[in-house]
Amino acid sequence: MKNFIQHCLMLLVLGVFSKQTFAQGSDMVVLRKGPEKTLKTYIAGSQIHFISIAGNEVEGSIKKIERDSIFVHTYDSRAAYTMWGTSFWDTVSVGLSHYHISEIRDIVKPKSGFGFVKNGYLFMVAGISYAILHVVNAPILDQPILPGQLAIAGGITATGIVLNRIHKSTVRLGKKYHLQYISLN
Secondary structure, three states: OHHHHHHHHHHHHHHHHHHHHHOOOOOEEEEEEOOOEEEEEEOOOOEEEEEEOOOOEEEEEEEEEEOOEEEEEEEEEEEEEOOOOOEEEEEEEEEEEEEEHHHEEEEEOOOOOOHHHHOOHHHHHHHHHHHHHHHHHHHHOOOOOOHHHHHHHHHHHHHHHHHHHHOOOEEEEOOOEEEEEEOOO
């Protein structure tokens, strides 16, 4: 009887470990720069934000990855209003979308600190505001409009425009960046 119980326990333990050993996980997709550098790895459960070749912006969590396709849970959240006139965000619907990795055009970069400075909008607003303030205040204070002050405002605005052109909020897939599907079978 003792041997029988030991054999049953041994079979139970082997059954549990063999199931864990042969359980198949989801595949993975890797964002690469060139052939060697890995920038980001996407697996089931991770968040992804991209723009498809049709121009649709897709953001959600990855349900699974298989056969070069990504299945994404998308959440439609909208402002809902209470009877007191205040609003709160409510999830209206949850959908499962299916995209092949060749259907992804851009990967959206996550928000970073001081992004409002990097994208140049702060400089453009500051330069234009300074120019308007100078043009409006000069006649009020009976002072001449100084071209040097307008040149400084124009330079700050031009710096903002250059920063805006240089700063990219997405990674364009193509020659330099690409998605690589990795099967874990």
